[in-house]
Every structure is written in C-alpha cells, then in structure tokens.
Amino acid sequence: MYEDMFIHLQKIIRTMLPDNTEKMEEAAYMLRAISNGTRLQVIATLSEKEELSVSQLQEQLNCEQSLLSHHLTDMRAKGVLNCRREGKNCYYSLKNKQIIQILNCINSCNCN
Amino acid sequence: MYEDMFIHLQKIIRTMLPDNTEKMEEAAYMLRAISNGTRLQVIATLSEKEELSVSQLQEQLNCEQSLLSHHLTDMRAKGVLNCRREGKNCYYSLKNKQIIQILNCINSCNCN
C-alpha cells in the first residue's frame, strides 16, 4: 500500500499544520504501525541484523509464528518492511533504515 | 503516573535492546500515547500556542468536549501534558517541548 512508510510519514509531517485533521490522522496511522512492542522489537532486530527470515525473527523475538506473520504482513503493507523470498524462506528487512531515527532522535535530544 | 513521558521514553530507548521485551512494550506504550490524530493535533497546537484551556483547544481542534477531555486526561497521566487550573479554566501545556522533536526529527532526517 505505502511505498516507504518513513518517507511518507516525513512528507506528511513536513506539510502538516495543527489544523489539518487529515494529515494528522495519517501521521498517527503511520506511527501506530510501529507503536507495538513486537513491532519495535522487529525494527530493532532488523537494524542490527540487516535481513532475517520469519523463522529467524521468530526465534529471536520468541513470538508465535502466526502472530509474527500478521505483524510483518501489516508492516510491509504500510511500507515499514521489505520482503524477499528465497526458496522456502522470506527474508524481511527495513525498507528505510532511517526509521530507527524515530527512536534514535528521542535518544539524542539534549534534555534538561 | 509518569513524570515526563519524553524523558521516560528516552530512558527506555537508551537502554533498550531488541531482546528486552518489557522495555520494548513500554516504549510502544508511550508511543501509543501520541499515535492518534487528535493527540498529535493537541501537541502541534500547544507547540505553537504554549498554553491553552480545554475550551480553547476544543475550538481549535473542533473536537467534542468529553472526547477531548478524555485524551487530555490520558496524555497528562502519561506525562505528555501539564495542566494548571485558573478559575473555571484548565490550561494545558506540553510537559516537555522536546516531544515535538519526535515529529521534527523525522522531518529533518536527510534521507536516502
């Protein structure tokens, strides 16, 4: 559905004004695609391992097969992840590594 | 409940590893506190106007009274917003302006 969720979200945020209800809804919709423990784990794992099959992810995350597949399918549909089939396996990777920055930027803000 | 959602989220992210399920869940929980159109609107509006009463926000966002109140109450509980009573009015403000950076950083990342 979405080519690249990060770029998409970025575009929305760039052009959004507080009173633009639609844009805000869309940005929220994108954020919700990652606002889940398992999904954050997927993102964090793939930021380290580059590419992993569903079963490899399953092992790492200790997540039930079907549930993980549901999450992966949806994250792919929303442009968070990429998927490549090789034989029996499906290898998932981050569509855009910059998505990690959503986490990193929070990390690197100089607070007081 | 949470003193400052941003700081809290920051701490979690700083110390989180892909395999730390609990931390990931907590980070996701925090992100969900802002992954909603109305809530993003509140944040964006308060980043411009500093402090607004519920009815002022209501007007700006064109959001039903009770619904807005629910959102505000929850965002306050999760440390996103601050609230100050003055007479009949309750003035809400961002607890930590850096929360805008969650949006801004997405905006300012140099892509590809």
Next chain:
DNA sequence: AAAATAATTTCATATTTTTTAATATATTAT
C-alpha cells in the same frame, strides 16, 4: 507424487482504544 518445511491467510475471539451520552464536580457570577 508424497512428505516436509516456511510462511501466509482466513476466521473467530479477545483486548484495547475511541467515541458518545449522561452525570458529576468545581468555580464563578447573579
């Protein structure tokens, strides 16, 4: 071709989140 493996899909259920309506509380104005 049958069995095995990897992953997705479908469907039903559970849980969470959002929304609405009605009521309650707190403060100020009359």
Next chain:
DNA sequence: ATAATATATTAAAAAATATGAAATTATTTT
C-alpha cells in the same frame, strides 16, 4: 443559595487492533 460555565468522570457502545488456531499456499526434499 441558585444558575451558569468549564471540565472531568462514569458507563456503555462502537471501532480498531491483537491474538491464536486451523486451513492454505509455495517451495523444497525425499
């Protein structure tokens, strides 16, 4: 004290999301 205004709370309904089980598809191995 009563009425009016601003906001919060409670309770219920509606909508969205997450979860798990079973069936299905795709590919490889035997």
